[in-house]
Amino acid sequence: MTSYGDDGFALFLRKAFIKAMGYSDDALDRPIVGITNTYSDYNPCHGNAPQLIEAVKRGVMLAGAMPMVFPTISIHESFAHPTSMFLRNLMAMDTEEMIRAQPMDAVVVIGGCDKTLPAQIMAAASVDLPTVVVPVGPMVVGHHRGEVLGACTDCRRLWSAHRAGEIDEVEIDTVNGRLAPSVGTCMVMGTASTMACITETLGLSLPMSASIPAPHAERVRLAEQSGKVAARLAVEGGPRPSELLTPAAFHNALVVMQAIGGSTNGIIHLTAIANRAGVRLELETLDAIGRDVPVLVDLKPSGAHYMEHFHHAGGVPKLLKQLGDLINLDAPTVSGGTLRQVVEAAEEVPGQDVIRPRSQPIKAQGSMVVLRGNLAPGGAVLKQAAASERLLQHTGRAVVFDSVADMAARIDDPDLDVTADDVLVLRNTGPKGAPGMPEAGYLPIPKKLGRQGVKDMVRISDARMSGTAFGTIVLHITPESAVGGPLALVESGDMIRLDVEGRRIDLLVAEDELARRRAALADVPEKPLPERGYARLFQQTVLQADEGCDFDFMVPR
Numbered sequence: 001m002t003s004y005g006d007d008g009f010a011l012f013l014r015k016a017f018i019k020a021m022g023y024s025d026d027a028l029d030r031p032i033v034g035i036t037n038t039y040s041d042y043n044p045c046h047g048n049a050p051q052l053i054e055a056v057k058r059g060v061m062l063a064g065a066m067p068m069v070f071p072t073i074s075i076h077e078s079f080a081h082p083t084s085m086f087l088r089n090l091m092a093m094d095t096e097e098m099i100r101a102q103p104m105d106a107v108v109v110i111g112g113c114d115k116t117l118p119a120q121i122m123a124a125a126s127v128d129l130p131t132v133v134v135p136v137g138p139m140v141v142g143h144h145r146g147e148v149l150g151a152c153t154d155c156r157r158l159w160s161a162h163r164a165g166e167i168d169e170v171e172i173d174t175v176n177g178r179l180a181p182s183v184g185t186c187m188v189m190g191t192a193s194t195m196a197c198i199t200e201t202l203g204l205s206l207p208m209s210a211s212i213p214a215p216h217a218e219r220v221r222l223a224e225q226s227g228k229v230a231a232r233l234a235v236e237g238g239p240r241p242s243e244l245l246t247p248a249a250f251h252n253a254l255v256v257m258q259a260i261g262g263s264t265n266g267i268i269h270l271t272a273i274a275n276r277a278g279v280r281l282e283l284e285t286l287d288a289i290g291r292d293v294p295v296l297v298d299l300k301p302s303g304a305h306y307m308e309h310f311h312h313a314g315g316v317p318k319l320l321k322q323l324g325d326l327i328n329l330d331a332p333t334v335s336g337g338t339l340r341q342v343v344e345a346a347e348e349v350p351g352q353d354v355i356r357p358r359s360q361p362i363k364a365q366g367s368m369v370v371l372r373g374n375l376a377p378g379g380a381v382l383k384q385a386a387a388s389e390r391l392l393q394h395t396g397r398a399v400v401f402d403s404v405a406d407m408a409a410r411i412d413d414p415d416l417d418v419t420a421d422d423v424l425v426l427r428n429t430g431p432k433g434a435p436g437m438p439e440a441g442y443l444p445i446p447k448k449l450g451r452q453g454v455k456d457m458v459r460i461s462d463a464r465m466s467g468t469a470f471g472t473i474v475l476h477i478t479p480e481s482a483v484g485g486p487l488a489l490v491e492s493g494d495m496i497r498l499d500v501e502g503r504r505i506d507l508l509v510a511e512d513e514l515a516r517r518r519a520a521l522a523d524v525p526e527k528p529l530p531e532r533g534y535a536r537l538f539q540q541t542v543l544q545a546d547e548g549c550d551f552d553f554m555v556p557r
């Protein structure tokens, strides 16, 4: 703790200042629970944060402790230039240092929009102060002309219909007001929902916290209860994140990620969180788990329903129950018990078909597979659940784009030499390349092929993809091209083979030719580092996707 002279004086001084807020000694001489405030006019996903903060404070006070709210960075997917991934580590650092800087005995972090829960949990794992996570919760669904709308799985589809003249100006304006009908996070199984389910599985948040819709009264009561739990942690000193974030907990999280058909972004975040906790997650473990774990949750974009339906079907506790012996039920939770108690309390919902039993899975195998090969020595990821069966074994000619800008400039060119059997290649879109690893991996189908009815092609890149997208898409190719990964060696016309069964992605070019290309690339001058600031720090220290894209100096040695 900072000291101005002797300890007694340090306390005297801090109390003198904080009393300017009108606090009494009775208030201040209690265990302190810090509460993060990530409300921002730029972050509609966190629009209910003020109400949740009030409820957490109430819970803390009902339990006899003292709540102290403090601000941290807030990140919304749509308002985070150049990418929200670029800012995730900044939020993690901010959150970590503000928890360390200010006196508190426990902390409640409130977040939810894609990168915020990962950032907050990375921070919590590093500080290792007792922490309760309160997700802001998913939006309720939208309705339009008898159709249910989801943010933002339906955004692109309806905009395309508008561009094609099927939806007029007036209707598209109406739709614009219905895609995100309430505060809260995207209500499909995108990154926000994936991370909320993982947070609950890791035992860092209370049961049902992933799925209660953001505007529901139940979520406010969950926040109040979370405040009570945090007050208890403040007195008892634990469990701390290090007691919850065990190898067994991460194993459970990987099982759940496969069973929910989770976002591929979840792998990067979970890897980063695990690294902070001193646990090394191997991509092969995710792949091995995927071979045993079926997809059980029927949610968009791979399935039919939305987060509120998942909630009314019993949420994560019910899913853990259906997963049975695939889950380690001895894993402890922040409430003081284990997942066994969570599963025992799971609600039975007669007739629900959102969370399937293992005897009737959506898919017999998990949603994500890990590929290696001469194109991805450090690994790559493919969301099998969202891919086309016929393309899972495919050899095709490469059509290469050197950057997002290059792709945008040429993909719809009527003269582009491309057929439906080709493999679209996008590079310089990794953690350092873009920078910030944009969600550009979902390359659009070239317009001239789209018009012929082509819906899917094999697409490969070092980029990420939104959890709300689908297609036969190889992502997170590691090492990325910007640091000399083999993706940099591909030329248009080369043959590329995708073999999902064999878990491989290969460039079918002779080794001596690759060596020649590698030597030629060595002569190309490196892109200069940004001159100053966070961009420079990011470029110098960000790790590759297989290591979670954290900064190298943030990972404990």
Ligand code: FES
Pocket: 045, 076, 077, 078, 112, 113, 114, 184, 185, 186, 190, 192
């Ligand atoms: Fe915030 Fe989708 S934009 S979760």
Ligand code: MG
Pocket: 077, 114, 190, 191, 192, 466, 467, 468
């Ligand atoms: Mg997203």
